[in-house]
Amino acid sequence: MLFLTSEQHQEVVRRLLDLGRSRAEKIPFHPAGMAYTSLMACFLLHELSAAETLVRISRSFGNEWFPVSVGYAVTRTMFEADVTAHYITKDPSDRALQYVNFAAVLNKRQMDACSQHRNSKDPGWRKAMALLWQHHWGPREEEVKKRFAVVTPRFTLKKSDGKDRIFQNWSGKTIRQMAAEVDHLEAYDIFYSELSSFTHVDVHLADRFLKNRSDGPVWSQRAEEADVGNVFRHAATFLTCYLDLFGHTFGTWTESTTQDCWRFPVN
Numbered sequence: 364m365l366f367l368t369s370e371q372h373q374e375v376v377r378r379l380l381d382l383g384r385s386r387a388e389k390i391p392f393h394p395a396g397m398a399y400t401s402l403m404a405c406f407l408l409h410e411l412s413a414a415e416t417l418v419r420i421s422r423s424f425g426n427e428w429f430p431v432s433v434g435y436a437v438t439r440t441m442f443e444a445d446v447t448a449h450y451i452t453k454d455p456s457d458r459a460l461q462y463v464n465f466a467a468v469l470n471k472r473q474m475d476a477c478s479q480h481r482n483s484k485d486p487g488w489r490k491a492m493a494l495l496w497q498h499h500w501g502p503r504e505e506e507v508k509k510r511f512a513v514v515t516p517r518f519t520l521k522k523s524d525g526k527d528r529i530f531q532n533w534s535g536k537t538i539r540q541m542a543a544e545v546d547h548l549e550a551y552d553i554f555y556s557e558l559s560s561f562t563h564v565d566v567h568l569a570d571r572f573l574k575n576r577s578d579g580p581v582w583s584q585r586a587e588e589a590d591v592g593n594v595f596r597h598a599a600t601f602l603t604c605y606l607d608l609f610g611h612t613f614g615t616w617t618e619s620t621t622q623d624c625w626r627f628p629v630n
Contacts (some may be wrong), residue, residue: 369592371627373421375599376414378624383411383606386615393613395455402459403609406448410413410605413441421591432568434594435561441601442555446538449545458534464509464514465533466578471511474500554597599625 367375368437387407393400424430451458477500481492500507518530534541540553560567571590574583603621610616 367625367627368594369426369588370597372592372599373418374627375624376602378594379599379602379606379621380411380414380418382616382620382624383407383602383609386613387411391613391615393455395459396603399451399455399459399464402451403448403612406444406605407609410441410602411500413437413444414564414602417594417598421595426558426588426591427585429591429594430584430588431571431586431594432561434591435558436575437595438594438601439558439562439598441598441605442550442558443538445601445605445608446545446547446551446604448541450534450541451548452608452612453545461517462533465518465530467507467510467514468518468529468533470507474507475503550600554600557596 365498390404391409392398393403414542416437421429433577433597445460451462454627477495480488481494481496515529517518518533518535520528520530522537536544538555539548539551542548542555557567571587572582572584574585603624606616606621607618610618610620
C-alpha cells in the first residue's frame with residue numbers, strides 16, 4: 364500500500380475518473396450476453412458517479428468542512444458494487460440473469476407491503492397507501508404476481524423444517540460471503556465493517572462530530588484530515604479494483620494502466 368497524502372489520493376481518484384470516462388460511452392459487447400454487458404456498464408457508471416460525487420463535494424466544501432460521514436457512506440456503495448461485479452463475473456451469463464430477475468421478488472415484496480399497510484391504524488398512512496395502490500401497484504398486481512411465480516424457484520431454499528425460504532437478496536448470500544468467494548475478505552473485514560458505521564449511524568458516525576476539550580465535549584462539523592484522506596483512499600482503492608476487473612473483462616486497459624494513476628514523482 365502506498366503512503367500518499369490526502370491531496371494525492373484525491374488526484375488518484377481524478378485520474379481514475381478520466382480513465383473510466385474514456386470508455387464509458389463505448390463499451391464492447393461481452394460474449395456472456397447483453398445482461399452481463401449491461402450490468403458491467405451500470406456498475407462502471409455507478410463507480411464513476413460515486414467518485415465524481417466525492418470530488419465535487421471536496422471542491423464545494425474543501426478538506427476542512429468535508430462531510431466525511433457522507434463520504435464514507437458513498438465509498439461503502441463503491442465496495443458493494445465492486446464485490447457484486449466480481450461475484451457475477453465468476454459465472455457471468457447465469458449470475459447476471461439471476462441478478463436482474465430478482466427484481467420480480469423485490470417488486471412482490473413492495474407490493475405486499477403496500478397492500479398490508481392499506482389497513483394501517485394511522486389515517487395518513489392509510490390514505491397514502493390507498494393512493495399508491497390505486498396508481499401504481501393495483502394496475503400491476505397480476506403482472507407482478509405472475510412474474511414472481513416464474514422466478515420464485517430460482518430464489519427458493521428448503522429450510523431444515525421443510526418450509527420454503529425466499530432469498531433475502533439476489534444471490535442468497537451476504538456481502539461477506541460473496542467477498543470471501545472473490546478474494547475480498549480482508550477488504551470486507553478491515554474497510555467495509557468500518558464504513559458500515561456511517562450507513563447504520565452507530566457511534567463511529569457521532570465520533571466524527573464530537574470534539575473532546577478540557578471543558579467538556581463540543582460538536583463540530585470540521586473534518587479530521589485523516590478521515591478526508593481515508594475517504595479518498597477507499598474510493599481510489601475500490602475504483603481501481605473495479606477498473607482492473609472491467610479492463611480485464613472487456614480488454615479496454617491493463618492493470619498497469621490503473622497503477623499508473625497511483626504514480627507520483629519521487630522527491
